[in-house]
Amino acid sequence: DGGITQSPKYLFRKEGQNVTLSCEQNLNHDAMYWYRQDPGQGLRLIYYSQIVNDFQKGDIAEGYSVSREKKESFPLTVTSAQKNPTAFYLCASSARTGAGETQYFGPGTRLLVL
Amino acid sequence: GENVEQHPSTLSVQEGDSAVIKCTYSDSASNYFPWYKQELGKRPQLIIDIRSNVGEKKDQRIAVTLNKTAKHFSLHITETQPEDSAVYFCAAGVNNQGGKLIFGQGTELSVKP
Numbered sequence: 001d002g003g004i005t006q007s008p009k010y011l012f013r014k015e016g017q018n019v020t021l022s023c024e025q026n027l028n029h030d031a032m033y034w035y036r037q038d039p040g041q042g043l044r045l046i047y048y049s050q051i052v053n054d055f056q057k058g059d060i061a062e063g064y065s066v067s068r069e070k071k072e073s074f075p076l077t078v079t080s081a082q083k084n085p086t087a088f089y090l091c092a093s094s095a096r097t098g099a100g101e102t103q104y105f106g107p108g109t110r111l112l113v114l
Numbered sequence: 115g116e117n118v119e120q121h122p123s124t125l126s127v128q129e130g131d132s133a134v135i136k137c138t139y140s141d142s143a144s145n146y147f148p149w150y151k152q153e154l155g156k157r158p159q160l161i162i163d164i165r166s167n168v169g170e171k172k173d174q175r176i177a178v179t180l181n182k183t184a185k186h187f188s189l190h191i192t193e194t195q196p197e198d199s200a201v202y203f204c205a206a207g208v209n210n211q212g213g214k215l216i217f218g219q220g221t222e223l224s225v226k227p
Binding site: 031033035040041042043044045048050058090094096097100101102103104105106107108 | 118157158203205213215
């Protein structure tokens with residue numbers, strides 16, 4: 001999992017502002033995922049991508065957008081439409097899609113609203 | 115929709131004792147069940163996983179059991195040590211959903227010396 005990086009570690013968002021969280025992997029993994037973690041709760045899937053230029057909504061996609069222009073990069077934008085964005089955001093990747101493929105996580109980005 | 119229930123939410127044991135965490139899933143098509151350990155402020159790390167064609171898997175002090183009929187799987191940690199203290203998450207995955215995992219709510223395990 002050392003091959004997955006996220007930046008920044010902390011991010012502050014002002015009201016009405018869009019912010020973008022970076023996720024990069026050098027593991028040559030096909031699939032990438034974004035999860036949101038709130039205190040005392042499990043991880044909830046925001047978006048996932050099985051291949052370059054393709055992505056699908058997860059369970060809580062409203063107020064978020066993603067792109068997958070390169071295999072190694074899967075940035076997440078938190079838009080102003082997301083009214084409660086304060087959370088810990090985790091990016092993950094797996095070698096291939098399908099169940100049974102281990103997902104490796106990045107170190108996370110903590111987003112706070114000013 | 116798909117759901118994974120995890121219990122207990124907190125668990126405190128004495129060093130050397132065993133700890134058991136239980137999960138129940140709703141989607142009968144689920145066929146992959148990983149367990150992750152997350153230390154405070156850190157990333158989740160896979161500690162063990164099991165697939166639906168296996169009933170039990172063991173790795174040193176950690177074991178996972180799966181009962182497909184009951185849609186239930188459990189994590190067993192024996193001879194617990196203070197460094198086992200963390201939040202543990204179970205998850206369930208379905209092969210035809212692009213690797214999507216549904217996570218339980220997490221169990222905060224505290225091992226007292």
